[in-house]
Amino acid sequence: MLKKIYLMGRSGSGKTAIALGFSLLWKEKGFKVSYLKPKTAGPNLQHNQDVDALLFKKTLGLPWEPEQIAPLNFESLYIFGPSDHNRLSVEKMEARLDESFREIAYNDGIIVIEGGRSPYAGMSLALDDFSLAKRWETPVLFISNLDKDDDLDQMLFFNNFIQARGLYLLGNIFNNVTPAILSKARDIYQPLLEEKGYKVLGIIPAHPAITFPTVAEFHEALKGEILSGEGNMGLPVEEIVVGTMTIEGALSYLRRALNKAVITGGDRSDMALTALETSISVLILTGGLQPDIRVISRAREKGVPVILVHFDTYTAIGMLQGLVRQIRPQDSRTITLIKEEVARHCSWEKIAEEMESYRFFSTAKGQ
Numbered sequence: 001m002l003k004k005i006y007l008m009g010r011s012g013s014g015k016t017a018i019a020l021g022f023s024l025l026w027k028e029k030g031f032k033v034s035y036l037k038p039k040t041a042g043p044n045l046q047h048n049q050d051v052d053a054l055l056f057k058k059t060l061g062l063p064w065e066p067e068q069i070a071p072l073n074f075e076s077l078y079i080f081g082p083s084d085h086n087r088l089s090v091e092k093m094e095a096r097l098d099e100s101f102r103e104i105a106y107n108d109g110i111i112v113i114e115g116g117r118s119p120y121a122g123m124s125l126a127l128d129d130f131s132l133a134k135r136w137e138t139p140v141l142f143i144s145n146l147d148k149d150d151d152l153d154q155m156l157f158f159n160n161f162i163q164a165r166g167l168y169l170l171g172n173i174f175n176n177v178t179p180a181i182l183s184k185a186r187d188i189y190q191p192l193l194e195e196k197g198y199k200v201l202g203i204i205p206a207h208p209a210i211t212f213p214t215v216a217e218f219h220e221a222l223k224g225e226i227l228s229g230e231g232n233m234g235l236p237v238e239e240i241v242v243g244t245m246t247i248e249g250a251l252s253y254l255r256r257a258l259n260k261a262v263i264t265g266g267d268r269s270d271m272a273l274t275a276l277e278t279s280i281s282v283l284i285l286t287g288g289l290q291p292d293i294r295v296i297s298r299a300r301e302k303g304v305p306v307i308l309v310h311f312d313t314y315t316a317i318g319m320l321q322g323l324v325r326q327i328r329p330q331d332s333r334t335i336t337l338i339k340e341e342v343a344r345h346c347s348w349e350k351i352a353e354e355m356e357s358y359r360f361f362s363t364a365k366g367q
Contacts, residue, residue: 002107003031003355005170006133008115008158012324014175016052017210018143018202019112020327020335021342023060026352031107033060037070038097038132039116042073051326058329064104071100072127078198090125094135097127101136110352113138119158130165139168139355141201145176152189159198170354171199173346176206200345208259210341211333212236213323215282215305218261221319222284223308229295229305235281237261240320242313243271254278262318266291266308273298280304286313 005022005041007015023033035056050070057066074095076308105111112138115129122128132138140162144155155172162169172193177185182205190200216233239257243250243264248302254262254275261282262275266289275283276298283299285291299306309316326333342348 002105003110003352004105004113004136004138005110005351005355006113006115006129006136006138007143008119008129008133008139008140008162009175010119010145011117011322013143013145014204014211015114015143016327017325017338018054018173018175018204018346019114020056020059021338021346023110024258024339024350025058025343026110026349027060029349029352032106034062034104034106034109034111035060035069035114036104037112037114037125038100039072039122040070040357041073041117045259048354051328055327055329059335062104063139068100068103071096090127090323093125095128097132098135110355121275130162130167134165139170139357141170141173141351143173143175146174146181146185146189147178148181151340152192156193156198159193159196162353168357169198170351171201173202173204174200175202175204176211177203178206201351202342202348204341204345207337208236208238210338211325212238212259213325215261215307217323217326218282218284218320219305219307221323222307222316224284224307224309227285227306228299229282229292229303229306232281232303233304235259235305236325237281240317241275243268243275244313247271247274250274255314261320263313264288265313269295276302276304282307284309284316286311286316 007019009015019035023035027033031104037050037052040050053066054068056062057069062069063361064151072341119129142155142158142162144151146152159169174185185203186365193200214233215237218237219233236259238259240261241253241257243262247270250271255278258279259281260279262280263286265283265287266269266285269292272283272291272295282305285306285308
């Protein structure tokens with residue numbers, strides 16, 4: 001019998017990584033696993049194909065084309081107004097989504113459905129994740145990053161809303177939990193959720209290689225010229241420091257921030273040289289100004305990538321806004337790491353069993 005799971009969460013919560021980890025583990029257990037991402041958006045498109053759809057197609061050996069796996073590009077949608085034309089457009093989109101769902105769902109396997117950039121995206125057209133989960137009668141797993149108490153409140157709100165919509169909530173996963181809040185997540189947040197009747201099915205600590213974008217992804221976003229460090233483009237970038245102040249003013253920031261990107265003008269050799277003596281993943285030089293030879297020499301000695309761009313610092317920062325880690329099929333070490341982290345920190349076998357409970361939930365609702 002077909003098992004279904006709908007992974008929901010905000011953008012950057014790690015839905016793709018967790019979906020991939022589950023899929024690989026369940027496949028190893030002998031399940032036929034398929035993947036559907038109903039709605040995609042511009043930042044995820046590469047040559048008009050969703051990069052996550054390409055990842056799952058190649059990693060799981062799926063027979064469907066990326067356009068079938070990720071059928072609806074939400075970037076190009078807008079609200080037409082309460083007209084017949086709008087209704088016809090929505091009906092066509094619903095039909096396209098239903099067609100992909102029918103084609104991809106194995107009768108005797110597991111279909112993993114990954115939600116959009118936010119669970120409520122498309123609600124005005126009844127194409128939000130809640131509506132689609134109800135349409136396909138799919139149990140929900142809600143995933144969230146936890147950085148502060150407000151994130152727990154938001155998770156409780158979504159849990160309540162999911163159940164108010166008549167959906168079956170499998171439980172929650174805390175993902176990308178930093179060391180600073182890990183104990184609080186286990187000792188305070190988890191008991192609070194369980195006290196309110198919700199299951200915590202995983203607490204995954206943050207891991208730089210999974211959580212943060214790489215230098216290569218920074219280069220891809222900026223389209224700059226690489227001046228050094230070509231062999232270290234896979235380094236994670238955990239923080240961005242803008243070097244526009246004096247050396248004295250910047251020094252404490254540069255020393256405190258680890259595995260960072262430093263963005264500064266190509267004429268700021270003093271800032272660049274100082275940054276290279278700290279924990280740095282990439283140096284980004286703006287304004288199209290070739291740096292002092294000492295900067296390149298020191299960067300090459302330390303193996304630090306240096307990227308030169310021809311626009312100003314403000315523009316560079318804007319181009320990097322919202323950049324998240326994109327896992328590629330060739331990232332075999334990262335894919336293996338994801339599977340290991342999900343296996344270690346999530347109740348993935350229990351989740352597969354819990355999907356069976358949806359049948360009884362659905363039957364009880366229908367009585």
